[in-house]
Amino acid sequence: MWSKDKILSRAALPAVVADWKAQGQRVVFTNGCFDLLHLGHVDYLEKARHLGDRLVVGLNTDASVSCLKPGRPLQDEMSRARILASLLFVDAVVLFDEQTPLALIETVLPDILVKGDDYAISGIVGHEVVLANGGQVLTVPLVAGYSTTRIVERIRQLGS
Numbered sequence: 001m002w003s004k005d006k007i008l009s010r011a012a013l014p015a016v017v018a019d020w021k022a023q024g025q026r027v028v029f030t031n032g033c034f035d036l037l038h039l040g041h042v043d044y045l046e047k048a049r050h051l052g053d054r055l056v057v058g059l060n061t062d063a064s065v066s067c068l069k070p071g072r073p074l075q076d077e078m079s080r081a082r083i084l085a086s087l088l089f090v091d092a093v094v095l096f097d098e099q100t101p102l103a104l105i106e107t108v109l110p111d112i113l114v115k116g117d118d119y120a121i122s123g124i125v126g127h128e129v130v131l132a133n134g135g136q137v138l139t140v141p142l143v144a145g146y147s148t149t150r151i152v153e154r155i156r157q158l159g160s
């Protein structure tokens with residue numbers, strides 16, 4: 001499979017997820033901006049994938065990111081999507097334009113919803129609907145010292 005084929009539209013995603021579930025595969029969902037992919041992202045996504053059988057990543061569009069993080073993203077949505085889709089342990093990438101992935105999560109109804117442990121369970125968007133549907137909401141420990149912001153700051157220091 002070509003990485004670009006893992007990038008699914010909101011319309012195409014439900015049938016793919018339903019097929020995985022029909023095969024008894026546990027669907028893991030996470031989301032984020034993933035502006036500059038770093039070791040923390042890779043470690044967390046790989047661990048998230050291994051909490052189930054398939055990993056779906058909800059990716060904020062450029063418009064969504066710019067609302068959440070002024071001045072961002074540094075990389076456009078298709079670049080960020082292709083980079084995520086190129087990871088062996090990512091099974092699907094779907095863009096969402098809203099400020100939160102709630103509607104997308106309500107569509108996917110994943111067996112497992114995951115974020116890094118920079119988020120409390122109660123602060124993870126979608127935790128209520130996933131728990132109400134009998135799913136799990138879990139966090140993965142952060143890899144200390146890695147963030148997109150930190151990379152940007154270090155690049156700025158180079159220029160100063």
Ligand SMILES: Nc1ncnc2c1ncn2[C@@H]1O[C@H](COP(=O)(O)OP(=O)(O)OP(=O)(O)O)[C@@H](O)[C@H]1O
Pocket residue numbers: 030031032033034035039040041043044069114115116117118119140141142143144145146147148149150
């Ligand atoms: N160092 C890290 N280790 C593990 N997971 C991480 C790490 N940094 C971010 N994550 C997780 O990656 C996902 C995407 O986060 P995000 O794109 O905001 O990364 P970031 O590097 O924190 O970006 P920013 O610095 O712009 O906030 C989130 O679920 C977050 O919990």
Ligand SMILES: O=P(O)(O)O[C@@H]1O[C@H]([C@H](O)CO)[C@@H](O)[C@H](O)[C@@H]1O
Pocket residue numbers: 031032033034060068098099100101115119123124125
């Ligand atoms: O990359 P981030 O900033 O970790 O991703 C955000 O996560 C938010 C989270 O799901 C809140 O629980 C989400 O609401 C936001 O749209 C970004 O994806």
